[in-house]
Structures are given as structure tokens and as C-alpha cells.
Amino acid sequence: MRWTLQSKPDISIVKKLAKELNIDEILSTLLVQRGITTFEEAKKFFRPSLTDLHDPFLMKDMDKAVSRIEKAITAQENIMVYGDYDVDGTTSVALMSSYLQTITPQIATYIPDRYTEGYGVSYQGIDYAHDNDITLIIALDCGIKAVDKIAYAKSKGIDFIICDHHRPGDKIPEAIAVLDPKRTDCDYPFKELCGCGVGFKLIQALAEQRGETIQDLLPYLDLVATAIGADIVPITGENRVLAYFGLQVINAHPRAGFTAMLSQIKKKALTITDLVFVVAPRINAAGRMKHGLHAVQLLVEENHEKALSYAAEIEAYNSNRKDTDQSITKDALTQILDNNEEDRNTTVVYNENWHKGVIGIVASRLTETYYRPTLVFTKSGEKLAASARSVKGFDVYNALEACTEYIDQFGGHKYAAGLTLQEENYELFKQKFEKVVSLTIDQKMLIPKIAIDTPIELEQITPKFYRILKQFAPFGPGNMKPVFMTEGLMDMGYGKCVGADEKHLKCTVIKNQVNIGAIGFNLGKKYPLILNKQYFKAAYTIEENEWNGEVSLQLSLKDIN
Template sequence: MRWKTKNLPNIETVNSLATSLGVDKTIALLLVQRGVDTFDKAKEYFRPSLKTLHNPFLMKGMDKAVERVFKAIEAEETIMVFGDYDVDGTTAVALMSSYLLTIYPNVVTYIPDRYKEGYGISYQGIDFAEDNDISLIIALDCGIKAIDKVAYAKEKNIDFIICDHHRPGATVPDAVAVLDPKQIDCKYPYDELSGCGVGFKLIQAIAETLEEPFETLHPYLDLLAVSIAADIVPMDGENRVLAYHGLKVINSNPRPGIKAILNQINKTELTITDVVFIIAPRINAAGRMKQGIHAVELLTEQNENLAKKFAEEIDKYNADRKELDKKITYEAIEQIRENNEEQNSTNVVFCETWHKGVIGIVASRVIETYYKPTLVFTKSGNKLAASARSVKGFDVYNALEACSEHIEQFGGHKYAAGLTLLPENYKAFKACFEKVVKETLPVELTSPEITIDAEVDLVDLTPKFFRILSQFAPFGPVNMKPVFKATGLRDNGYGKRIGKVENEEDFPEHLRLNIVYGADKKTYNAIGFSMGDKLEEINNSETFEAAFTLEENNWNGYSSLQLMLKDIRCEEVN
């Protein structure tokens, strides 16, 4: 594990900000690292305001999109809201359809079948629209590369409005309007919205045209928080504002579907991390194991009893998903070992019976064992489909683009992508991908990296310090939870391995320490997940240093600060 400490910002700027805010210099340093270097910026950072959201009509194509929606309403056309089957897509469909239904009754939803139709806009979906006299499709979280499919729809007199956030190709579909802030000629000030976020800008523009107050859109912010958290988009700019206020909705007045999920867990207030690990996997499980439309039904249902029923079904899907991804991950790792590919620059594995719904999760799990750009393939109809995941700092999308001669279709982001190819091209693609990555992956990116924000003295980590630090939330890419480094640490001798074991001969996986520090030998609780094997190293060392984040531990009504260990380095006894 590599430790990389961020460069120290200008000390005069840090001192000036600390004075103007009346905060600890470490807090000021963390703020300046995040581009928050003035009192006014800090005020906006700590109190994100919906008033700072950009005018939706700044987005290229927005005026045409709004005009086409109102034309459909005036002509009493049926509008189909079409979206991808993952969390971002299903939340976007729930948001768009539930809002449109407040102003117009002729709205239907459509989520493609992951297995029969594949990712994105499908010919089956367009045929469904034609069969049901639907003449306008609003596509969310997909469509930016669906040139042939939009042309196919146009032949049937079906119009498209595309709301996407993925990278466009050299040309975009000939739709009535293409809303995607990543278009080169789009002047919208923020280009990192989620797919649901782009959909939100469309309903914001519709609401403004109808002269509705912005407050009418508040009930949809919970869906935005879920999409932003699940799609791992940067937690800055509009995303941070929307996630901040969306979390407030989740914790104060969630829609029945989200409330039904929350009722399944024992937690009074959710953080963005809880959204990632509790809400998002359950919503995702519907599209992975069954049909994404089940997630839309859950998220749009107004009857609490029905919402509870839907949530119970989706919780079962999620339990099945966990078992399946555990099994396939084991098989994928065994395949790498059996093929003697542990020294490769990439992990590329394939089994035609692997469940398509979990291969993305499996790719991420494989990276935990073999830290390399990873592709997990399975059979999908007469083609092979894969999910790609990358390591920090490496653009897997660009690597796929370099291998495009072997690929039928691909799309995605820097760290996550999907693709399909013909079975006969698999070996050539695998060789090409290995070659491209081997030639372009810097050596320093071949092992996991911990980025440390600041070195601290544990005695300075007071409850007040933590209260201010908590206001840095919601955390996510670009605004990650601060990681600290402390040196000269000792365990008081009561450190132990903890966690459940399946067999008596196994050791618990996790680590619990009582760290002794400072002249007064004050103790600090510390937990290190999957770090149980570090205990012997600690016992054989004089002191150690730790990289960690801070959390509040609540136990029996008593709250204390707890160090969440990311890694430790020991100094061996001579």
C-alpha cells in the first residue's frame, strides 16, 4: 500500500482562513485543499444553498426539450420515460415520470431487460412505443451513443429527448434534443451531473416554464441524493448541493419506497455512505436479479403498505445478489490462478454462465485481490458482455477505445464501463487490452494508494474538531472524507482480532486496538477492517504510524471518537 501525502497549500492562505473562520489550522488546511480558501467560499461550502443551482436553460438543447414536452402535452401524446436498469437510471425514471404525472396523465415508464435487451436504448423499447402509439421518448442515463436506434425510431415517427451524462462519441444521435453537459459545445457550467441530475435539470426547466416555485421540486431531491451517491460522481458543485439537500429529505420526509427500505434497518439518520451501502444496493438488486422496473415501482409507489411489500421483495433480491457475487468472485479469482495470469497487467475473465447482473460487482471484488484494470465477461445472447472496472488514476474508457476494433459497443466513465463483443473476437480483444494497459499503466498505479490529507497529533482530535469535520459531508470523489496520519503510536496490549469465523482454525478478519498516545497515555479506540493480520506485526514493534479517518462510535448511550484505520506501518523492535 502506497502512502501519498497531499502537497501543503499556501500557509498564509491557511492561517488567514483559520483566523477568519475561528477554526483549527488543520481544519483550514483541509478546506484550502478543497478549493475553499475564503470566508465566502467556506460559508457556501458549509451551508450548500439550492439558490446556487445553475439556470437549466444554460444546457445545450434545453429549450428544444422543454418545447417538445409541452407540444406533447398540448397534442395529448403519450410520453414514454425510458431509463437504464441501474440505480442512476431507475431513480431518473422515477423522478421524471412522477414529476410529469403531476402535470400530465399520459405518461408510461420503460426499463429495458438487462438480459434480453442489454444496456441503453433498445429496439424492443422502440417497438413497444410504436405498438402503443407513443410518439415521444425521454431517455435517461443512456442514449448518447444510440445513433442507429434514434434513427430507427425517427423512421417510425417517434421523437427522442436524450438526458445523458456519459461521454459522447464523435457524433450524437439525431434527437429532438440531446441534454448532456459533457458535449464539447455545451456551455453548461457544471458537467459532472449524474444521469438523474440531468433529468432533474429538465424538470427544473419545465417547472420554471410553468412558473412553479422551486419548492415543488424538493420531494424529488431524495432520488437525486441516491443517484449521486450510487453513481460515484464528483461530490462538488451542483452534485454536492443536491446531495446535501437530498439527504435532508431522506432523513426528514422520505418517499414511501425509501421509507420502507429504512424501516428494514436500525438507523435513525443516514449519511451518504449509508445511501451507498444500504439504499443503493437494494435498488440496484432489482435490475441485477430481476427487472429494473421493480425499483421504479418501489420509488414511485405512494401507498405505504404496497411500498413495504415491494421493499421486502427487493431485499430478497439483494440477499440473492450477495450470495451470487460471492460465488462468482471466487470462480473468477480461481480462473486467474489456473490460467497463470497473476502476473498480467490486467484481469480479464469469462464464463458464459455467470450472471450478467453481478459482473460489475465481481470486477470490483477481483480488484481487491489483484489490483489491476479488470474485465468480467459473460454470455449475453449471441454476444459476450463485460463490465470493466479500473484502478485509481487509470482511464479504462480510453483503454477500451484503443481496442475498439475488436468491440461491438462500449460506453461509460474513466473508472467503470461496459462493452459487448462477438465471441470470435474475445481472444484478440483480451490480448489487445493487456497490451494497451501494459504499455500505458504507470508503475506507481499498480498498487493501491492512500492519499493522506494531513499529519495530526491525536490530542488535537477533539469533539469540537470532529463536529466541524462532520460538516464537510456529504463526502464523495473530489470531497473525500479526510485521511489523517499519526506517528509514534503504541497499542496498550489489549489489541485483538475480531469478527465472525466460519471454521475454528480460522482467525477473525478485523482488528481492534486501544492506542496509547501522548505524555498522559490517553487511549484511543481504533478499528481496522480486513487488517487482522497486522496484529502480530504491531506486537513485534516499538511504535507504529497509522493512516485513518475519524468516526463517532455510539455505544450504550455513550459517544466517543474512533479511528477507522486505513493502513499501519510498524517499526520493528531491534
């Protein structure tokens, strides 16, 4: 692991802010590192307000989108709400369809089948709309590159409104409205909304036109918060406000689907981390193993008994997904070793029998193991389909763009993307991708990095300090959980390896007569470093540990040296 220490901010700004807020200088340092330098900025950070949300009509084409939907409602047209099969897509469809159904009953929902239709807007979906007299499709979390498909829909007399957040291609589809803050001609102030976030801005605009307030839309923010967490967008600016209030809804007034999904989870208050690691995999499992509409069904269900039944189905899909991705990961690791590819700058693996629904998870697992840009391919119809994952700092989307002579289609983000290609191009693509990455990646990026916010001493970790630190949440990209470093630590003699295969490290550290418990997941191999009263340094986050009804602070170790 490569430890990097953030540069110290201007001490005069740190001291001034600490005095104005009456907080520890360590906490003030953390704020300044996050770009918060004044009392007003700190107030907005610690007390997010719905009034901080931007006017939805600042987004290009928003007026056109609202006008077309109002026209459809007045004329009693059939409207289809169309979204991708992942968490962002299914939450978007649940959000938009449930809101529109409060105005008109003529709403249909559609999620493409991962295996027969693939990602995004499909000809099959458009044909389904045409066969069912649907004249308006609202596409969420997809559509920004569907130029030909939107033209096909137009030829069938079907209008499109696109709500997307992916990077546009060279040409914008000729839809009635294309809402995407990443359009170069869109002046919307916040560019990092997820697909569900763009969908929320549309219902916010519709609500304004209908005389409703932002308070009327609060119940929908649980879906937006879930999508923000799952899609790994920055939890800054508008996303921070949406996530903050969305978590409040989940914890205070959860919808039936959330209550059913979480019925086995014994936790007082859910965080963004819980949404990412507990809720999102279950929602995703429907689209991976069966069909994304099962997730939408669960998210919009209001009857508790029915929701429990849907949640049980999804739990079974999730269990099946876990077994499948573990098996494929094992196969993929074997393939890398058999082909002597441990020393490359990329991981590219393929097996025609791998389950298409889990190759993204497998790509993430392989990235954790070898820490390099990774693609996992499987057979999809006549073509090969892949999921790509990257490492911190490296733009895999740009790398794929440099290999387009061998790719049929691709799309995605800096750190995650998808593509299809012809089987005969697989080896050529693999060679080109390795070459492109080797020429463009900084070799430092291939070593996992721990970014340390600031050094700290154990005596500074007090209940009051932690109370304020907790208010930095919700954590995520752009506002990660602060990582601290302390040098000169010693184990009190109770250190041991714990867990299956003794993979984890548990100890109590002491310095300057102050001691605190610590747990290091997957750090069992570092046990020799704490033996025999050796001094060591640790990088860690701070968390609460509940044991037998007692709550205490502990260090969650990231690494020790």
C-alpha cells in the same frame, strides 16, 4: 499500500482562513486542499444553498426539450419515460415520470430488460412505444450514442429527448433535444452531473416555465442524491448542493419506498455512504436479478403497505444477488490462479454461465483483490458481454477505445464501462487489452494508494474539531472523508483480532498521554506490528462509535506501519 501525503498548502492562506472562520489550522488546511480559500467559498461549502444551482436553460437544447414536452402535454400525446436498469437509470425514471404525472396522466415508463435488450435505448423499446401510440420518448441516463436507434424512432414518427451524462461519440443523435453537459458544444458550467441530475435539470426548467419554484422540487432530491452516490460522480459544485438537500429529504421526509427499504436499518441519520452501500445495492438488485421496473415501482409507490411488499421482493432479489456474486467471484479467482495470471497488468476472465446481472460487482471484487484494470465476461445471446472496472488514475474507457477492432459496442466512464464482442474475438481482445494497459499504465497505479490529507496529533482530535469536520459532508469523489496520519503511536495492551476469521484489528492507541479507541477492518494480519509496546504509525479517518448508548470518537484505521 502506498502512502502519499498531500503537499502542504500556502501557510499564509491557511492562517488567514483559520482566523476568518475561527477554526483550527488543521481544518483550514483541509479546506484549502479542497480549493476553498476565502470566507465566501467556505460559506458556500459549509452552507450549501439551492440558489447555488445553475440556470437549467444554460444547458444546450434545454429550451427545445421544454418546448417539445409542453407541446406534448397540450396535445395530450402519450409520453414514454425510458431509462437504464441501474440505480442512476431507475431513479431518473422515477423522478421524471412522477413529476410529469403531476401535469398529465399520459405517462408510460420503460426500463429495458438487461438480458433480452441490453443496455441503453433498444429497438424493442421503440417498437413498444410505436405499438402503444407513444409519440415522445424521454431517454434518461442513456441515448447519447444511440444514433441509429433515434433515426429508427424518427422513421416511426417518434420524437426523442435525450438526458445523458456519458461521453458522446463522434456523432450526436438527431433527437429533438440532446441534454448532456459533456457535449463539447454545451457551455453548461457543471460537467459532472449524473443521469438523474440531468433529468432533474429538465424538471427544474419545466417547473420554471410553469411558475413553480425550486422549493416545489425538493421532494425529488432524495432520488438525485441516491443516484449521485451510486454513480460515483464528484460530490463537488452542483452535485454537493443536490446531495446535501437530498440527504435532508431522506432523513426528514423519506418517501414510502425508502422507509420500506430501510425498515430494518437502525440508524439515526443516513449518509451518502449508506446510500451507496445500503440503498443502491437493493435498487440495483431488481435490474440484476429480475427487472428494473420493480425498482421504479418501489420508488414511486406512495402507499406504505404496498411499498413494504415491494421492498420485501427487492430484499429477496438482493439476497439472491449476494449469493450469486460470491459464487462467481470464487470461480473467477480460481480461474486466475489456474491460468497462472496473477502477475499480469490486467484481469480478464470469462465463463459463459456467469450471471450477467452481477458481473460488474464481480469485476469490482476482483479489482479489490488484484488491484488492476479488470473485465468480467459472460455469454449474452450470440455475443459476449463484459463489465470493466479500473484502478485509481487509470482511464479504462480510453484503454477500451484502443481495442475497438475487437469490440462490437462499448460505453461508460473512466473507471467503469461495459462492452460486447464476438466470442471468436475474446482471446485477441484479451491479449490486446493487456498490451494496451501495460504500455500506458504507470506501475505505481497498480499499488493501492492511501492519500493522507495531513498529519495530526491525538490531542487535536476534540469534540469541537469533529463537530466541524462532520460539516465537510457529504463525502465522495472530489471531497473524500479526510484521512489523517499520526506517528509514534503505541497500543495500550488491549489490542486483539476480532470478527469472523479474526480478520479485523481492534485496539486503543496512546501518545502523549492521550488515548483513543481504533478499529481496522481487514487489518487483522497487521496485529504483530502493535505487539510488545512497539511504536507504529497509522493512517485513519475519524468517526463516532456508539456503544451501550454512549457515543465516543474512534479512529477508523486504513493502514498501519
